[in-house]
Amino acid sequence: MIYTNWGRTLRFSPSAYLLPKREEEIAQIILRACEEKKSVRVVGAGHSWTPLIETDGYLISLDRLQGAISFSPKEGLGTLWAGTRLHRAFSLLWKEGFSLANQGDIDKQSLAGAFSTGTHGTGKEFGILATQVAHYRVIDGRGRVHDFYADGQSHLFRALQVSLGLLGVITQVTLRVLPRYYLRLIKRIEPLEAVLEKSEAYLQEHRHFEFFWFPYSEVALVKLTDLSETPGRTSLWRRWAIDDVWENGAFWILNKLAQWRPRSAPSLCRFAGRNMAAEERVDKAYRIFASPRRVRFREMEYSVPAALGPVVMQEIRRWIEKHQPAVSFPIEYRYVKGDNIPLSPAYGGDRVFIAVHMYYRMPYEAYFKGIEEIFQAYEGRPHWGKMHTASTEYLYKVYPEMESFLKIQKEMDPEGIFWTSYLRGLLWGERSSVLAYS
Numbered sequence: 001m002i003y004t005n006w007g008r009t010l011r012f013s014p015s016a017y018l019l020p021k022r023e024e025e026i027a028q029i030i031l032r033a034c035e036e037k038k039s040v041r042v043v044g045a046g047h048s049w050t051p052l053i054e055t056d057g058y059l060i061s062l063d064r065l066q067g068a069i070s071f072s073p074k075e076g077l078g079t080l081w082a083g084t085r086l087h088r089a090f091s092l093l094w095k096e097g098f099s100l101a102n103q104g105d106i107d108k109q110s111l112a113g114a115f116s117t118g119t120h121g122t123g124k125e126f127g128i129l130a131t132q133v134a135h136y137r138v139i140d141g142r143g144r145v146h147d148f149y150a151d152g153q154s155h156l157f158r159a160l161q162v163s164l165g166l167l168g169v170i171t172q173v174t175l176r177v178l179p180r181y182y183l184r185l186i187k188r189i190e191p192l193e194a195v196l197e198k199s200e201a202y203l204q205e206h207r208h209f210e211f212f213w214f215p216y217s218e219v220a221l222v223k224l225t226d227l228s229e230t231p232g233r234t235s236l237w238r239r240w241a242i243d244d245v246w247e248n249g250a251f252w253i254l255n256k257l258a259q260w261r262p263r264s265a266p267s268l269c270r271f272a273g274r275n276m277a278a279e280e281r282v283d284k285a286y287r288i289f290a291s292p293r294r295v296r297f298r299e300m301e302y303s304v305p306a307a308l309g310p311v312v313m314q315e316i317r318r319w320i321e322k323h324q325p326a327v328s329f330p331i332e333y334r335y336v337k338g339d340n341i342p343l344s345p346a347y348g349g350d351r352v353f354i355a356v357h358m359y360y361r362m363p364y365e366a367y368f369k370g371i372e373e374i375f376q377a378y379e380g381r382p383h384w385g386k387m388h389t390a391s392t393e394y395l396y397k398v399y400p401e402m403e404s405f406l407k408i409q410k411e412m413d414p415e416g417i418f419w420t421s422y423l424r425g426l427l428w429g430e431r432s433s434v435l436a437y438s
């Protein structure tokens with residue numbers, strides 16, 4: 001079996017790809033791996049770019065452990081199998097009368113996979129998605145089952161909230177849910193300078209605020225999202241015209257042109273920026289949050305202290321003007337509320353997350369390397385699932401609770417079955433196996 005991820009950055013053969021249907025089967029796989037001294041990794045939807053799931057041992061998928069387990073409307077809680085894909089989880093919740101308070105940009109990931117890397121959305125009131133979890137059930141590296149609660153063993157719970165699959169196999173998650181609601185999304189083009197100036201006001205005035213800046217252009221696509229008192233539904237025709245034809249179909253052609261003629265990338269990027277569709281729509285919350293992303297790309301994203309976001313963005317702009325990389329994808333700018341989760345990129349205070357992208361068939365190395373130097377100059381923290389070359393030393397500097405996380409890891413996985421050469425390189429400093437931009 002050869003496993004390939006969404007971003008086409010990984011291609012590997014595990015010794016077995018296993019699809020357990022029950023928790024007991026997972027415990028058995030773990031015990032077998034301990035005996036055979038094999039590594040175990042769990043894959044969600046394979047939507048990370050970094051080799052977190054790569055193993056020559058057992059690769060477990062929870063695709064057969066999907067769906068709802070129970071709901072407690074009074075407490076505002078819903079328990080689901082951890083392998084449930086987000087789009088399925090959101091529509092199941094809606095049918096029961098619930099929504100999540102916040103989501104990310106797409107809904108293809110699995111619940112446990114999204115939580116385990118610190119996946120986030122945007123908005124001043126909202127932390128990374130894992131802050132919406134109230135309980136995890138996890139099977140540790142000796143096959144023992146644990147239930148951890150947000151108000152229980154807090155250091156273990158906090159470590160599990162972003163755990164990179166290193167603390168065990170998460171099998172169930174209980175989510176804090178809200179009564180279901182509708183959102184109004186406004187998308188419009190504005191000059192980048194004006195957006196940066198107004199960013200604090202937008203952040204305070206709107207439930208969710210983010211923008212996409214198209215390199216080489218003066219403009220950004222601003223997305224402002226708020227609760228809607230009235231229900232609404234975007235027509236299928238409109239969704240097809242804007243989401244499929246324009247934002248994916250036309251954008252794909254533009255990227256193919258950039259791949260064919262890299263020198264045309266700046267003018268294509270300018271063209272895309274000026275011609276993004278402004279629109280306003282109301283729909284079920286989960287539909288407004290998620291956008292279809294059909295043009296494959298590579299991505300690097302770092303978080304920086306929120307107050308420094310505009311400064312970092314201006315530096316990135318200057319770097320692009322100076323070095324003229326062939327890039328035809330926009331740069332995304334989002335806000336996340338600070339938390340106390342040891343491996344969260346939002347640990348210790350509010351952060352701005354800035355993401356750079358490159359069409360997957362175009363060289364990205366020099367571009368990402370240049371921008372990564374800017375991120376690191378501001379003590380940025382990389383998104384664990386997205387491309388980066390942060391050294392172990394650097395990660396220890398920006399994640400002050402790294403050591404306590406690794407202590408908990410040892411308790412949960414005394415045989416070390418969840419480690420792989422990539423993860424040892426990343427967190428222990430065995431550099432030979434870490435990604436490097438040539």
Ligand SMILES: Cc1cc2nc3c(=O)[nH]c(=O)nc-3n(C[C@H](O)[C@H](O)[C@H](O)COP(=O)(O)OP(=O)(O)OC[C@H]3O[C@@H](n4cnc5c(N)ncnc54)[C@H](O)[C@@H]3O)c2cc1C
Pocket residue numbers: 006007041042043044045046047048049052053062082083104105106108109110111112113114115116117118119120121163164165166168169170171293383385386
């Ligand atoms: C098109 C696209 C859009 C994206 N948009 C966003 C966004 O808006 N915001 C954002 O922050 N990120 C975003 N991401 C990144 C993505 O959310 C993360 O990389 C996420 O971790 C992927 O989830 P997954 O289910 O595919 O997990 P995988 O990539 O398969 O796995 C991720 C990690 O989770 C672990 N894991 C998976 N399941 C379990 C389990 N049951 N128990 C224990 N560990 C487990 C894996 O071992 C691995 O370490 C995007 C990625 C893509 C490709």
